Amino acid sequence: MSRITITVNGAPQTREVEDRTMLVQFIREHLGLTGTHVGCDTSQCGACTIHLDGEAVKSCTVLAVAADGSQVTTIEGLAEGGKLHDVQQAFREHHGLQCGYCTPGMIMASVDMIRRHDGMLDEHTVRHELEGNICRCTGYHNIVKAVLDAAEKHRAAHAVAAE
Amino acid sequence: MYATTYHKPKTLAEAVKLYTNSDEPSYLSGGHTLIPTLKSRLAAPAHLIDVRNIPELFGIEVTADKVIIGSATKHAVVAASGEIKAAIPALSGLAGSIGDVQVRHMGTIGGSTANNDPAADYPAAVLSLDATLHTDRREIPAEDYFQGLYTTALEPGEILVRVEFKTPEIAGYAKFRNPASRYSMAASFVARHRDGHIRVAITGAGNEGVFRWTEAEELLTVNFSAEALEGLTIDPSRMMGDMHAPADYRAHLVAVMTRRAVQNLGGTHIL
Ligand SMILES: Cc1cc2nc3c(=O)[nH]c(=O)nc-3n(C[C@H](O)[C@H](O)[C@H](O)COP(=O)(O)OP(=O)(O)OC[C@H]3O[C@@H](n4cnc5c(N)ncnc54)[C@H](O)[C@@H]3O)c2cc1C
Ligand code: FES
Ligand code: FES
Numbered sequence: 001m002s003r004i005t006i007t008v009n010g011a012p013q014t015r016e017v018e019d020r021t022m023l024v025q026f027i028r029e030h031l032g033l034t035g036t037h038v039g040c041d042t043s044q045c046g047a048c049t050i051h052l053d054g055e056a057v058k059s060c061t062v063l064a065v066a067a068d069g070s071q072v073t074t075i076e077g078l079a080e081g082g083k084l085h086d087v088q089q090a091f092r093e094h095h096g097l098q099c100g101y102c103t104p105g106m107i108m109a110s111v112d113m114i115r116r117h118d119g120m121l122d123e124h125t126v127r128h129e130l131e132g133n134i135c136r137c138t139g140y141h142n143i144v145k146a147v148l149d150a151a152e153k154h155r156a157a158h159a160v161a162a163e
Numbered sequence: 164m165y166a167t168t169y170h171k172p173k174t175l176a177e178a179v180k181l182y183t184n185s186d187e188p189s190y191l192s193g194g195h196t197l198i199p200t201l202k203s204r205l206a207a208p209a210h211l212i213d214v215r216n217i218p219e220l221f222g223i224e225v226t227a228d229k230v231i232i233g234s235a236t237k238h239a240v241v242a243a244s245g246e247i248k249a250a251i252p253a254l255s256g257l258a259g260s261i262g263d264v265q266v267r268h269m270g271t272i273g274g275s276t277a278n279n280d281p282a283a284d285y286p287a288a289v290l291s292l293d294a295t296l297h298t299d300r301r302e303i304p305a306e307d308y309f310q311g312l313y314t315t316a317l318e319p320g321e322i323l324v325r326v327e328f329k330t331p332e333i334a335g336y337a338k339f340r341n342p343a344s345r346y347s348m349a350a351s352f353v354a355r356h357r358d359g360h361i362r363v364a365i366t367g368a369g370n371e372g373v374f375r376w377t378e379a380e381e382l383l384t385v386n387f388s389a390e391a392l393e394g395l396t397i398d399p400s401r402m403m404g405d406m407h408a409p410a411d412y413r414a415h416l417v418a419v420m421t422r423r424a425v426q427n428l429g430g431t432h433i434l
Pocket of ligand 2 (some may be wrong): 041042045047
């Protein structure tokens with residue numbers, strides 16, 4: 001057992017955990033944040049994607065103890081003051097989800113992608129960079145549309161900020 | 164996954180001591196090979212010794228003729244390094260082709276090189292770029308390092324500290340990926356070194372893991388072009404065969420990928 005503190009969506013969370021606890025288990029079972037999903041539990045599907053110190057990772061393949069002292073953002077941490085994040089809003093508008101199981105992971109991966117490319121994305125890049133996320137409803141077409149729309153909003157916001 | 168005890172030593176000496184004094188220990192780096200293995204209960208180390216707090220295992224140094232990468236450096240960091248891209252673009256392209264974005268945010272060059280998966284990418288670069296593997300106790304030339312599937316010259320408890328690549332005159336990497344797993348089914352790293360010698364390393368295909376394709380090296384020494392390789396084939400009995408690709412198909416892919424690597428010198432060609 002280890003006593004660890006991970007800052008999740010801005011709030012430090014201290015818990016006693018078994019060393020074999022995965023970060024996704026810490027998030028879902030110890031903190032009760034069930035927005036992060038487990039699809040495969042074998043590092044393939046990306047449903048469990050969260051941000052660890054600002055980078056998209058598969059939380060089913062990270063030990064919670066190894067994340068002691070880190071900053072984590074989950075799908076619950078994206079909206080601000082009841083207003084959906086641009087990427088969440090874009091998934092909603094473009095019907096980027098069907099059953100919704102893969103959606104939290106898709107959105108966390110997309111937010112990371114838009115940030116890394118500073119919104120400079122084309123369809124080819126979006127499809128390539130979503131390789132780590134599987135949608136069993138196979139709704140990729142609208143997911144890609146949603147990411148491109150959110151990327152455009154990101155560019156526009158930054159262009160305004162630069163003026 | 165079975166219960167285990169986690170350690171995060173701050174120095175190399177402390178890590179090695181922990182390893183030596185523990186029953187059934189294992190080092191842990193990015194965990195993107197080891198954790199899936201533990202979850203499927205194919206291994207059950209009683210002690211996990213995380214190497215990602217040891218300063219010597221980090222850092223990138225690019226000199227006039229070398230690229231030196233700390234073993235705990237993530238694939239994404241190698242792929243994003245402008246210095247590495249300027250020195251050996253095929254190496255940065257290779258790092259950027261591993262798995263997917265999330266995997267590259269965790270997996271490390273040291274973990275990949277220590278693991279020596281027959282389908283892993285880095286071993287091809289290590290062998291082709293005539294690298295030297297620096298450990299906590301010695302230096303190992305790439306030539307002596309890879310010893311068959313999942314087997315290396317590392318002794319129990321030996322820590323890979325950094326990988327030192329020779330900057331070639333030019334190099335290219337071409338790989339054909341399994342569309343589902345994204346690991347390569349055949350990939351070829353071709354380098355012409357500054358002293359003129361050529362090294363062709365094949366990964367993903369050989370039934371003994373990464374290997375040098377010396378017949379291709381000889382032809383390329385005479386004529387460094389894809390045309391020189393026309394008609395050259397490799398014996399399928401040296402290839403792995405599985406439900407994704409039988410041995411004769413992999414043999415065919417090895418020849419095609421090697422020609423593509425030569426046609427794409429100074430970069431990568433990912434299929
Ligand atoms: C979905 C998915 C797709 C992937 N696709 C690819 C791919 O296309 N190409 C590819 O090459 N790889 C691929 N990988 C593997 C990935 O690159 C791994 O990260 C890598 O092989 C292992 O590195 P790691 O840092 O995660 O090591 P770990 O899993 O932590 O360790 C692997 C092994 O190396 C040992 N070890 C680790 N560090 C050291 C050290 N410094 N000294 C001595 N021993 C050490 C450990 O004890 C363990 O036995 C993929 C993985 C996943 C999950
Ligand atoms: S649940 Fe983590 S990758 Fe599928
Ligand atoms: S919306 Fe159902 S899995 Fe993607």
